[in-house]
Every structure is written in C-alpha cells, then in structure tokens.
Amino acid sequence: xxxxxxxxELIGTIDAEAEKINRPAITYWQDAWRRLKKNxxxxxxxxxxxxVILSCVFGPYxxxxxxxxxxxxxxxxxPFGNYWFGTDNVGRDLFARVLIGGRVSLIIGFVxxxxxxxxxxxxxxxxxxxxxxxxxxxxxxxxxxxxxPYLIIVILLLIVLPxxxxxxxxxxxxxxxxxxxxxxxxxxxxLKSSEYVMAAKALGASPSRIILKHLIPNTIGxxxxxxxxxxxxxxxxxxxxxFLGLGIQPPNTSWGALVFAGQGVxxxxxxxxxxxxxxxxLTILAFNLLGDGLRDALDPKLRQ
Amino acid sequence: MTKYILKxxxxxxxxxxxxxxxxxxxxxxxxGDPIMSKARVLPEATIKVIREKYKLDQPxxxxxxxxxxxxxxxxxxxxxxxxxxxxNDIIKAEFPVTARLGLQAITFGLAIGLFxxxxxxxxxxxxxxxxxxxxxxxxxxxxxxxxxxxxxFGFGGKYGLPTVGWGSRTYxxxxxxxxxxxxxxxxxxxxxxxxxxxxxxxxxxxxxxYILTAKAKGVSQIPLTLKHILRNALVPVLSVLGPRxxxxxxGSIVIEQIFAVPGIGRELVNSISNRDYTVIMSLTVFFAxxxxxxxxxxxxxxxxxxxxxKLTDSKE
Amino acid sequence: MDKxxxxxxxxxxxxxxxxxxQSVRGIDFYLNKGETLAIVGESGCGKSVTSKxxxxxxxxxxxxxxxxxxxxxxxxxxxxxxxxxxxxxxxxDISMIFQDPMTSLNPTMTVGKQISESLVIHRGLxxxxxxxxAVKMLKLVNIPNADKRAKQYPHEFxxxxxxxxxxxxxxxxxxxxxxxxxxxxxxxxxxxxxxxDLMKDLQDKLGSAVILITHDLGVVADFADRIxxxxxxxxxxxxxxxxxxYNPQHPYTWALLKSVPRLTTEHKDTLYSIKGTPPDLxxxxxxCPFAARCEYAMAVCKESMxxxxxxxxxxxxxxxxxxxxxxxxxxxxxxxxxVNESK
Numbered sequence: 001x002x003x004x005x006x007x008x009e010l011i012g013t014i015d016a017e018a019e020k021i022n023r024p025a026i027t028y029w030q031d032a033w034r035r036l037k038k039n040x041x042x043x044x045x046x047x048x049x050x051x052v053i054l055s056c057v058f059g060p061y062x063x064x065x066x067x068x069x070x071x072x073x074x075x076x077x078x079p080f081g082n083y084w085f086g087t088d089n090v091g092r093d094l095f096a097r098v099l100i101g102g103r104v105s106l107i108i109g110f111v112x113x114x115x116x117x118x119x120x121x122x123x124x125x126x127x128x129x130x131x132x133x134x135x136x137x138x139x140x141x142x143x144x145x146x147x148x149p150y151l152i153i154v155i156l157l158l159i160v161l162p163x164x165x166x167x168x169x170x171x172x173x174x175x176x177x178x179x180x181x182x183x184x185x186x187x188x189x190x191l192k193s194s195e196y197v198m199a200a201k202a203l204g205a206s207p208s209r210i211i212l213k214h215l216i217p218n219t220i221g222x223x224x225x226x227x228x229x230x231x232x233x234x235x236x237x238x239x240x241x242x243f244l245g246l247g248i249q250p251p252n253t254s255w256g257a258l259v260f261a262g263q264g265v266x267x268x269x270x271x272x273x274x275x276x277x278x279x280x281x282l283t284i285l286a287f288n289l290l291g292d293g294l295r296d297a298l299d300p301k302l303r304q
Numbered sequence: 305m306t307k308y309i310l311k312x313x314x315x316x317x318x319x320x321x322x323x324x325x326x327x328x329x330x331x332x333x334x335x336g337d338p339i340m341s342k343a344r345v346l347p348e349a350t351i352k353v354i355r356e357k358y359k360l361d362q363p364x365x366x367x368x369x370x371x372x373x374x375x376x377x378x379x380x381x382x383x384x385x386x387x388x389x390x391x392n393d394i395i396k397a398e399f400p401v402t403a404r405l406g407l408q409a410i411t412f413g414l415a416i417g418l419f420x421x422x423x424x425x426x427x428x429x430x431x432x433x434x435x436x437x438x439x440x441x442x443x444x445x446x447x448x449x450x451x452x453x454x455x456x457f458g459f460g461g462k463y464g465l466p467t468v469g470w471g472s473r474t475y476x477x478x479x480x481x482x483x484x485x486x487x488x489x490x491x492x493x494x495x496x497x498x499x500x501x502x503x504x505x506x507x508x509x510x511x512x513x514y515i516l517t518a519k520a521k522g523v524s525q526i527p528l529t530l531k532h533i534l535r536n537a538l539v540p541v542l543s544v545l546g547p548r549x550x551x552x553x554x555g556s557i558v559i560e561q562i563f564a565v566p567g568i569g570r571e572l573v574n575s576i577s578n579r580d581y582t583v584i585m586s587l588t589v590f591f592a593x594x595x596x597x598x599x600x601x602x603x604x605x606x607x608x609x610x611x612x613x614k615l616t617d618s619k620e
Numbered sequence: 621m622d623k624x625x626x627x628x629x630x631x632x633x634x635x636x637x638x639x640x641x642q643s644v645r646g647i648d649f650y651l652n653k654g655e656t657l658a659i660v661g662e663s664g665c666g667k668s669v670t671s672k673x674x675x676x677x678x679x680x681x682x683x684x685x686x687x688x689x690x691x692x693x694x695x696x697x698x699x700x701x702x703x704x705x706x707x708x709x710x711x712x713d714i715s716m717i718f719q720d721p722m723t724s725l726n727p728t729m730t731v732g733k734q735i736s737e738s739l740v741i742h743r744g745l746x747x748x749x750x751x752x753x754a755v756k757m758l759k760l761v762n763i764p765n766a767d768k769r770a771k772q773y774p775h776e777f778x779x780x781x782x783x784x785x786x787x788x789x790x791x792x793x794x795x796x797x798x799x800x801x802x803x804x805x806x807x808x809x810x811x812x813x814x815x816x817d818l819m820k821d822l823q824d825k826l827g828s829a830v831i832l833i834t835h836d837l838g839v840v841a842d843f844a845d846r847i848x849x850x851x852x853x854x855x856x857x858x859x860x861x862x863x864x865x866y867n868p869q870h871p872y873t874w875a876l877l878k879s880v881p882r883l884t885t886e887h888k889d890t891l892y893s894i895k896g897t898p899p900d901l902x903x904x905x906x907x908c909p910f911a912a913r914c915e916y917a918m919a920v921c922k923e924s925m926x927x928x929x930x931x932x933x934x935x936x937x938x939x940x941x942x943x944x945x946x947x948x949x950x951x952x953x954x955x956x957x958x959v960n961e962s963k
Binding site for chain 2: 675
Binding site for chain 2: 143144147148149151152153155156157159160232236239240243244245246259263266267270273277280281282284285288289
C-alpha cells in the first residue's frame with residue numbers, strides 16, 4: 001500500500017479530544033424535569049390533571065347552569081344537549097355538579113395527603129434519625145396500627161363522628177399515615193450515615209435542623225412519587241365510602257356521592273352514573289400514570 | 305420456624321385486642337345509649353329490661369370487662385335491633401357466603417392474573433403484553449364498585465346471568481351463575497394487580513445472571529422456564545397476596561351491596577345504617593380477625609417458599 | 621497441536637435505541653487442545669461479548685452476530701447449529717463461568733442440584749447418581765463438608781465458595797473448553813489467588829482448554845499460554861506469554877503493562893493510568909481505535925487501520941509503528957524488548 005511518508009510523524013495524544021465530555025452538567029432537578037418532559041404518557045396525564053383541577057376550581061363560577069339550580073321541567077335529561085352531561089333527578093345540571101363534586105374529591109385527595117405527609121415526615125424523621133429505643137417503640141406502634149384493617153377503623157370513625165369532609169379526611173389520615181412514616185424512616189436511616197450529614201453534625205447542627213434542612217429535602221423525590229400515588233388512593237377511598245353512604249352527605253356532593261346517587265337510577269338514566277364514574281376513573285388513572293412517570297424521572301440511577 | 309409463628313400469633317392477639325378496644329371505645333363514645341333510637345317505640349318497662357340485659361346502665365369498665373370476656377369465649381353478643389338474633393348465628397349463616405365470594409375472587413385473580421403476567425413477561429411486545437398493560441391500567445383506575453355496576457349493567461339479566469341474589473346453598477354448582485358476576489367484579493383489581501406484578505417480576509428475573517448460567521449449561525426451554533424463571537419470579541408475588549386479600553375483604557363489603565349477596569359485608573353495612581351497635585362491634589372484630597389470620601397464613605407461606613428466610617430462622 | 625476452536629471474522633453488534641453499537645468488529649483467533657488463552661482488555665472492548673458468542677449466548681434481539689462470522693468447534697460451525705445441537709454443546713463440550721458468583725447462581729435451587737442438573741441433562745444420570753457426582757465435584761473444588769454443602773442454597777456460601785461451586789458446575793461434564801469470564805474480578809485479592817490456583821490444578825487434571833477473559837494482566841502471567849489484547853472490538857496484539865510480557869509491540873499493551881501496580885514501584889510515583897476513554901462504538905473511528913489516546917500516534921493512525929504485522933508464528937501486532945516509514949521509538953521504562961525494526 002502506498003503511503004505518504006509525511007503521515008508518519010509522531011503527534012501524540014491530543015488531550016482535549018481524549019477527555020472530551022460531550023454534555024453540559026445539569027442539576028438533578030433539571031435532569032428529572034427533562035426526563036419527565038420526554039415521557040408522553042406522563043405529560044399527557046399532567047396536562048389532563050391540570051385541566052381537571054382548573055375546571056373544578058373555576059368551572060362552577062363560569063358554567064351557564066349553576067350546580068344547585070333545580071329545574072323541575074328537565075328532570076333526568078339525557079346528555080349532549082343544552083346540558084352537557086344531562087341533568088339529575090331534581091333537574092340540576094350534571095356537568096356543574098361533577099365539577100363541584102370534583103372540588104370536594106380533589107380537596108380530600110390533596111389535603112388528606114398533605115396532612116398525612118406532614119405527620120408521617122415528622123414521625124418517620126424522628127424515628128429514623130434517633131434510632132435505638134425511640135425507633136423501636138415508634139415502629140412497634142406503626143406495626144400494630146398497620147396490621148389493623150384500616151377501612152374498619154375508618155368506618156367506625158365515620159359512624160361516631162359527625163359526617164362531613166373534615167371527619168372523612170381525619171379518618172383517612174389516621175389510618176393512612178403508617179406507610180409514609182415507614183417510608184420516610186427508611187430514607188432517613190439511609191441518609192443518616194451519609195457524609196454531608198456527618199459534616200453538619202460535626203459543625204454542631206441540632207437534630208431538628210439536620211432533619212429539616214438536610215434529610216427531608218433529599219427525600220423529596222420519594223415523597224413526590226408517594227404523593228402522586230396516594231392522592232388517587234384518597235379519592236378512591238372517598239368514593240368508596242360515599243358509595244356506602246358514609247362519606248359526603250347531601251347537600252354537599254362529591255364524585256363518590258354522585259356515583260351513589262347515580263346507582264339508584266342506573267337502568268333508566270345511566271348517564272347519571274357514568275359521568276361521575278368516568279371522572280373518578282380518569283383522574284385516578286392520570287395520577288397513577290403521572291406517578292409512574294415521576295418515579296422514572298426522579299430515579300437517580302436512570303440519570304442520563 | 306415455630307418461634308416465628310408464635311411471635312406472629314402473639315402480635316395477632318395484641319392487634320385483635322387493640323381493634324376490639326378501639327371499637328368498643330368508639331362505639332360507646334356516641335352520645336346517648338344504643339337503645340335511645342327505640343325509646344319512642346317501646347314501652348318504658350321493656351326499655352328497662354333491655355337496659356338491664358345489656359348492662360347499659362353499668363359503668364364503662366364493667367361493660368368493657370364483659371365485652372372482652374365474651375369475645376374471648378367466642379360469644380359475639382346479640383343484635384340490639386333484632387333481639388334474639390345472635391351475632392354468632394349471623395356469622396355462621398353469612399360468613400360462608402362471603403368466604404366463597406372472596407375465595408373465588410382471589411382464585412380468579414391468581415389464575416387469570418398470574419397467567420397473563422407470566423405470558424406477558426415471557427413474550428414482550430406480543431398482543432398479550434399489550435392486553436396486560438391495558439388491564440393493569442383499567443384495574444388500577446376503575447374502582448371495584450364501578451366495575452361491579454358496569455358488569456351488572458352490561459351482563460345482568462342476559463346470558464342467563466342473574467342480576468342480584470345468591471341462590472340456594474344446597475346447590476353448590478348451580479348456584480355458580482349467581483356467584484360469577486360478583487366474583488368477577490371483586491377479582492378485577494386483583495387480576496390487574498397480579499398480572500402487573502408478575503410481569504415485572506418475570507422481567508426482573510429473566511435479566512438475571514443465573515438465567516444466563518442455566519442457558520450456558522444447556523438447560524432447555526421448559527425446565528428453564530419452570531425451575532429457573534418461575535421458581536424465582538413467583539416468590540415475590542406472595543408479598544402482594546396479603547394486601548390483595550385485604551383489598552378483596554374490603555371490596556366484598558361493597559360488592560355484596562350491589563349484587564344483594566347475603567354475606568357479612570352486607571350485614572355490616574345494614575347494621576351501620578340501623579345503628580345496631582352490638583352487631584357493628586362484633587362484625588368489626590370478626591373482619592379484623594379474618595384479615596389478620598389471612599395475613600399470618602400468607603407470611604408463613606412466604607417463609608416456607610423463600611429459602612433466604614429459612615436460614616435466619618434455623619439459625620435462631 | 622490441534623485446534624479445537626477457530627473463530628473467523630467474528631462481528632457482533634447491538635441494536636440500541638441510540639443506534640447500532642459495534643461491539644466486536646472482525647476478530648480471528650484459535651484455541652488448541654489443553655492450552656490456556658487469555659483475552660485481555662479494558663471494560664467495553666468486546667471480550668465478554670466474544671466469549672458469549674462462542675456458545676451463541678448472545679440475546680438476538682438486541683444483539684446480532686453478523687453474516688460472515690464463523691465459530692468452528694472441532695470443525696463444526698456453532699453459529700449454524702440448531703437449538704438442540706447447541707444445547708448439547710453447552711455445558712458438556714464447552715462450559716462457561718461468569719464474573720459475579722453472587723448473582724450467577726439460582727437462589728432458590730440447592731447448589732448440589734445446580735451441579736447435578738448438567739449431569740442429568742448431558743450424561744443421562746439419574747437424580748441420585750447425579751447428586752453423588754455433584755458431591756464429588758464439590759470435593760474436587762476443595763469445598764469442605766461437601767455432602768452437607770450440596771444440600772445448601774447459594775446464599776449460605778461465601779463469595780469464594782460460590783465461585784468454586786460455579787467452577788464445579790462448569791466442569792461437571794468434563795468439557796473440552798472452559799470459558800472463564802473475569803472469574804476473579806468480584807473476589808478479594810487473597811481469594812483470587814486461590815481460585816486461579818484451583819483452576820490451573822483442575823485444568824491439569826482434566827485436560828481442558830481454557831479461555832480466560834480478564835482486564836488484569838497480573839492474573840494472566842502465571843496461568844496463560846497465549847495472550848490476545850483486545851481494544852475497541854478488535855485484537856490489536858497477540859502472542860505467547862513470554863512474547864507479550866518480554867517483547868510487547870503495541871503502545872496499548874505497553875500502557876496495560878505499565879498500569880499493573882508493582883511492589884517495586886517507588887512510593888513517590890503515582891499509579892499509571894491511560895488518559896481518556898475508549899472510543900464510542902456507535903460510530904467507531906476509521907483508523908486505529910487507540911489513536912486518540914496513544915502517545916506515539918501519527919497522522920496515518922487516524923486515517924486508516926494498521927495492517928497485521930507478523931513477528932513470529934505466534935506473535936503479531938496491528939500498529940503503524942511497525943511500518944518502515946515510522947520513526948524509531950523507545951519503549952517506556954520497564955517494558956522489555958525493542959520496537960521491532962524491520963527497516
């Protein structure tokens with residue numbers, strides 16, 4: 001093979017080329033957000049949920065028919081006419097009622113999860129951070145509480161206390177906080193022995209400071225995923241309980257209550273059952289898909 | 305192994321006691337005593353007799369003591385609303401119904417769910433894989449009672465399937481058609497759950513190094529699937545079984561309502577509407593008992609099946 | 621010398637969502653009966669993929685063994701065998717042990733059963749007979765209390781013991797070739813030596829040929845007869861142990877030899893490491909793959925692949941430094957021999 005003699009001069013390595021790293025460094029959150037954006041299912045769910053939330057919050061103010069206006073001329077009307085979802089058994093616009101019911105269901109979902117989160121974080125944070133006897137005692141309590149079938153307690157509480165949104169939230173939170181507490185405790189124990197925590201300790205930071213400023217922020221990823229799975233669980237529970245007649249009582253309404261009412265007239269006016277049922281199902285579905293997407297996006301091992 | 309079982313039984317008893325106490329405290333914190341709702345209907349003397357019979361005029365701690373004593377001896381008390389109807393009888397008549405419903409639901413769940421999950425896991429991107437994904441999505445988002453209503457709406461009264469009712473117990477097999485829709489509705493969430501979980505477990509196992517080792521030994525497809533893949537993939541499924549049983553128990557409460565199945569779930573709902581406090585208390589404790597026992601059985605099964613746990617026990 | 625294995629023009633690619641990764645880009649080598657061949661190179665150079673290809677264990681999607689590749693075992697092309705023939709081959713004619721003994725054993729099957737499985741499949745023994753043989757194998761690999769151990773599960777074994785068990789599984793049917801893919805990488809240094817000694821011992825007893833895949837030249841010195849150095853999917857130098865250690869010709873081989881930590885290194889010297897990272901196999905470079913990191917690179921190195929220069933019946937190298945036009949270079953300190961000058 002004929003070769004050019006000039007090409008045989010020693011050049012050696014070109015350092016810049018050898019060490020070239022092609023991508024700019026980005027933070028964990030930027031990377032997570034980027035990954036989430038690439039997930040069409042998750043983004044679709046997110047969009048859907050935002051739409052639902054906005055509709056339920058602002059919708060009742062702007063719809064043509066108010067949710068509590070009763071028009072006795074138009075009982076049980078079918079959907080897709082003047083009234084998008086039809087009307088219910090006393091002539092109220094079902095669409096508006098689904099929106100206002102959504103407010104209640106969503107509030108229960110968000111507030112319940114939030115309360116449970118705060119309590120679970122504190123409980124789990126203390127247990128995980130201090131370890132030892134405190135941890136053993138706290139965890140024993142959690143164990144026993146977790147073994148109790150939670151729905152039983154919820155039902156009992158709902159019988160005993162005056163019905164309403166507050167009671168419902170309280171009952172669900174009291175029985176649901178155990179899993180988040182365990183989760184946080186596990187995370188805290190893992191992080192406790194990491195280096196930056198030891199550094200903080202060495203600098204004399206107090207336990208509460210360490211828990212609040214170091215441990216909790218690093219568990220936020222896990223918390224977010226958990227929340228996105230728990231909110232639909234609360235919405236489901238509310239629907240379930242209202243269906244048993246234990247949840248939201250009239251004149252207030254929620255999606256579960258609407259399903260309960262719809263069940264009675266199911267054979268003749270199925271739309272009164274279907275629309276709230278679909279609302280519940282799609283919302284729960286969207287939360288779950290979003291939760292899956294969030295879990296993938298926030299997993300540091302999948303970082304690209 | 306025995307030490308483990310004993311420890312778990314101990315925990316079980318403690319939990320049951322907590323449940324019983326909590327139930328007692330909660331019910332008795334309702335203002336007014338249980339008989340108040342009947343006060344207008346019954347004559348004064350009868351009320352007095354009932355009060356004495358149920359010791360409603362005694363201080364709390366005596367009633368509590370009685371309550372616990374009764375529970376321990378298996379006496380679940382009597383209905384207040386329907387005097388003479390003992391809860392024990394109620395349970396004897398209605399628990400088998402719920403048990404059958406629940407067992408059928410779990411069986412469907414396991415049989416269909418495991419099958420779908422295994423096939424989906426072994427044959428990625430086949431039509432079964434997509435079917436499983438769809439079912440998993442539906443199972444997760446459609447609440448069981450909605451499913452029940454849909455099934456009732458869609459199939460009730462057609463193809464010889466009754467809408468409601470349970471059929472006579474003496475004809476175990478002909479009664480099957482009554483049990484089909486309710487069991488299916490109840491099993492749906494389980495099918496979705498098991499299918500999803502099994503599929504992901506199989507996917508995990510298939511990528512493990514020891515599967516490659518087995519292939520490198522020349523193990524053929526069937527023993528590879530059975531002894532190496534499934535044997536390892538199905539073990540974690542047990543960990544999901546416990547929560548699933550809980551889900552089925554709770555779900556049966558609603559399903560029995562919808563399909564008018566005479567089980568203890570429906571009984572519980574009725575007693576709540578009627579404010580029949582003794583029945584509520586006893587059934588609650590009974591539900592808790594079933595749940596806890598089921599949990600225990602699942603945990604024991606797990607220990608038997610997973611060799612890694614066996615070791616820590618034998619070393620104790 | 622009879623060749624029991626001949627690999628010709630092996631090319632393997634993986635189809636990923638980012639494109640086609642060319643893991644192995646055309647290699648040829650052979651293995652004689654009873655000898656030990658070491659394939660050396662850093663992570664990602666294609667040595668593991670090569671070892672899996674020999675028994676056609678590449679998952680075919682996403683992997684692909686390209687047309688034109690041939691793997692001849694005793695004259696028969698493995699790549700053209702049907703499933704049944706392959707299954708007979710695996711575990712009895714050719715066996716493999718893997719890198720991580722923790723994850724390479726089935727956690728829900730007793731160790732004894734995992735050994736006897738091969739015997740039942742390939743030798744047609746009954747379960748009882750196979751189990752007895754399994755216990756014998758465990759004794760052969762120096763596991764004490766073999767009969768008790770055979771009934772135990774992998775998690776009850778220590779790391780070193782698990783690797784011995786893997787060796788027992790692989791050798792149960794007395795294979796002609798044993799492929800050892802980084803057998804000691806996951807083990808402590810002290811255990812490493814034990815395992816290597818065991819393997820040498822067994823090889824002597826059973827007369828099997830061994831292909832040893834590793835990135836650690838230190839492990840190779842005692843054990844191998846011949847060495848092949850792989851980089852970026854290609855073999856860039858091959859020779860006997862003496863030739864490679866005492867007269868290496870490729871700058872990459874020099875770099876590998878330099879990076880082996882030695883007791884005699886002065887404590888003031890830092891550990892030598894090769895700067896940079898291997899090239900991206902999604903679009904492999906046109907010229908010599910090592911050019912970007914090579915201290916002795918020339919313009920021609922980036923433009924075209926060097927040809928194979930034969931230095932002896934067993935020693936050959938692919939490097940432009942061998943060309944008559946190339947300047948004379950001095951090898952780094954401590955590396956033996958001179959750069960071959962056929963000028």
